[in-house]
Amino acid sequence: MYMILVGGGNVGLQLAKRLLAHNHEVLVVERDPRQYQRLCSLIGEENVFLGDGCEMMMQKEAGFGRADVVVAVTGEDEDNLIVCQMAKVVWNVDRVVARINDPSHEAIFQQIGIDDTVSATGIIYSLIEQQITPDLMLPVGALNRGNIEVVEVELSSRSPVVNKKVRDIALPHQTMIVWILREDHGLMVDGDTVLQAGDTLVALVPRSSAEDLRQLLLPVKVV
Amino acid sequence: MKVIVFGCGRTGTTLSLQLAKRGHEVTVIEQLPQAVRRLGPDHQCKIVIGSGLDDDVLEKAGVQHADAFFALTRGDNTNLMAAQLVKIKYGVPKVCVKVADPLRADAYRKLGYFCISPSSLTAGMMRDWINEEPYGIIDTYNQLPPELEI
Numbered sequence: 369m370y371m372i373l374v375g376g377g378n379v380g381l382q383l384a385k386r387l388l389a390h391n392h393e394v395l396v397v398e399r400d401p402r403q404y405q406r407l408c409s410l411i412g413e414e415n416v417f418l419g420d421g422c423e424m425m426m427q428k429e430a431g432f433g434r435a436d437v438v439v440a441v442t443g444e445d446e447d448n449l450i451v452c453q454m455a456k457v458v459w460n461v462d463r464v465v466a467r468i469n470d471p472s473h474e475a476i477f478q479q480i481g482i483d484d485t486v487s488a489t490g491i492i493y494s495l496i497e498q499q500i501t502p503d504l505m506l507p508v509g510a511l512n513r514g515n516i517e518v519v520e521v522e523l524s525s526r527s528p529v530v531n532k533k534v535r536d537i538a539l540p541h542q543t544m545i546v547w548i549l550r551e552d553h554g555l556m557v558d559g560d561t562v563l564q565a566g567d568t569l570v571a572l573v574p575r576s577s578a579e580d581l582r583q584l585l586l587p588v589k590v591v
Numbered sequence: 592m593k594v595i596v597f598g599c600g601r602t603g604t605t606l607s608l609q610l611a612k613r614g615h616e617v618t619v620i621e622q623l624p625q626a627v628r629r630l631g632p633d634h635q636c637k638i639v640i641g642s643g644l645d646d647d648v649l650e651k652a653g654v655q656h657a658d659a660f661f662a663l664t665r666g667d668n669t670n671l672m673a674a675q676l677v678k679i680k681y682g683v684p685k686v687c688v689k690v691a692d693p694l695r696a697d698a699y700r701k702l703g704y705f706c707i708s709p710s711s712l713t714a715g716m717m718r719d720w721i722n723e724e725p726y727g728i729i730d731t732y733n734q735l736p737p738e739l740e741i
Contacts, residue, residue: 424694446668
């Protein structure tokens, strides 16, 4: 696949290295000449393009028209937004991914149709939140472009499903508990498995049902 | 009208002072405190220091009740993002965006945004001046010159 990365800072560089290792055709677009030189020496000049990735003429030269994926990972949200929007609207790129630096901008990215966003600040925040507050459902991955979430839930003794058989729990539609971590051992799950306090469940859940699952597994919050 | 001007550069300053003088209620959003000194000591504008991409700043500037929003910073992408934010999220009825890059201006015009491209305007008027042709109406200048099409 042909993947264009706009922004050759650390995020762009590390991502490019990984994608190249997986034999993708990669082009990193970087406008700063010094950073461009550095990238050339690190990943080879055939994989780097000097220019402003927001300019349409540069986009044409860089081959946006035949890109399978465009990823915008500069440090500026406005640049990432416009690059992704132009990739979609002007060049009909199938898949665009934007890095978001300020989590409060997530909504506007979604509203203009950029569904795939990665907010490092948001992820770090939710990891810290998970560490300091009990009874959270933690997203660990996403399938089908985020329509299916892979979630991890640690059951405390206050969870309403503790000591129940899996078959007796009314899981939301199309939701599955796939695996349990119990005292360092992984358990396969069937209808007869009895959930215990301290279990860490891994479940697949459609995004639309994630909130239902959370309410089912976690104790009702006393505010 | 309640008008928000984002960016107190030369364009923002000139526009804000003219609109305020004509009785509009003008709020200027500007990142740099020193930039608003361009407005001079006697201006009638309300000033909010901060970024027009920030919800808190926009709300402080009264975006919920604004009739018009002008995005006039020197960053095309900043202007285009701010314009979409205030139109989509806050439903501001009239939004005007300054976009220096004629190609980007053209792309967002097609998406329904009123973009003014100073580069196209200036170049077009200079072209007519040197060719000693009569000046046209604004629309003849504020569109993508065919020579730039890709």
